[in-house]
Amino acid sequence: MCKPLCHELKLPQTAFDILMFLANNPEFKTARDIVEIRKLKANLVSVNIDKLVNEGYLVRKNVEGDRRKVQLLCTDKAQPIISRGQQLQEHFVEQLFADIDDTTRQTIFQGMQQMELNLNLILEGN
Structure with missing residues (x-):
């Protein structure tokens, strides 16, 4: 669903996903959060964050x-992209x-929450 928007914006899917993740989850603000929560490779996150910073969609703050x-x-500058992305998500x-x-x-959401917990345990090796 996001492919046409990413193509129009000339943004890689991963860069778009990072932008949407940060916008939709304000409690997570670091590259490490993105890697841990989204289960993406650190180098892929780093490259795409650099792209988003260079294009003015993100800023880094110590x-x-x-x-x-x-x-x-x-x-x-990122807000119009975020708004369009959230409309697509909705x-x-x-x-x-x-x-x-x-x-x-409700039943579906409860089942998905349990599956997420189970998946995290599997990925942690427990």
Whole structure:
């Protein structure tokens, strides 16, 4: 669903995903967060963050008290892309859950949460 938008914006899918992740999850602000939560390779994240910074969609900000840590912040230039991406996400969810009642949706979400926990345990080797 995002491919036409990425093509129009001349943004790699991974760069778009990083931008959307940071916008949709403000509690996660670092490259390490992206690597750990999204399970992406660090070098791929690094290259795409550099691209987003160079194109003015992200800025790096040093964290006070920990000079090794750098926060990634979306810029005003990124906001139109984020808005369009969020509209695509909302449309996708609406299509995905069309004709599914609220009770069934709740059951699906609970099952997905448990599967996410199970997957994290598998990936951690437990």
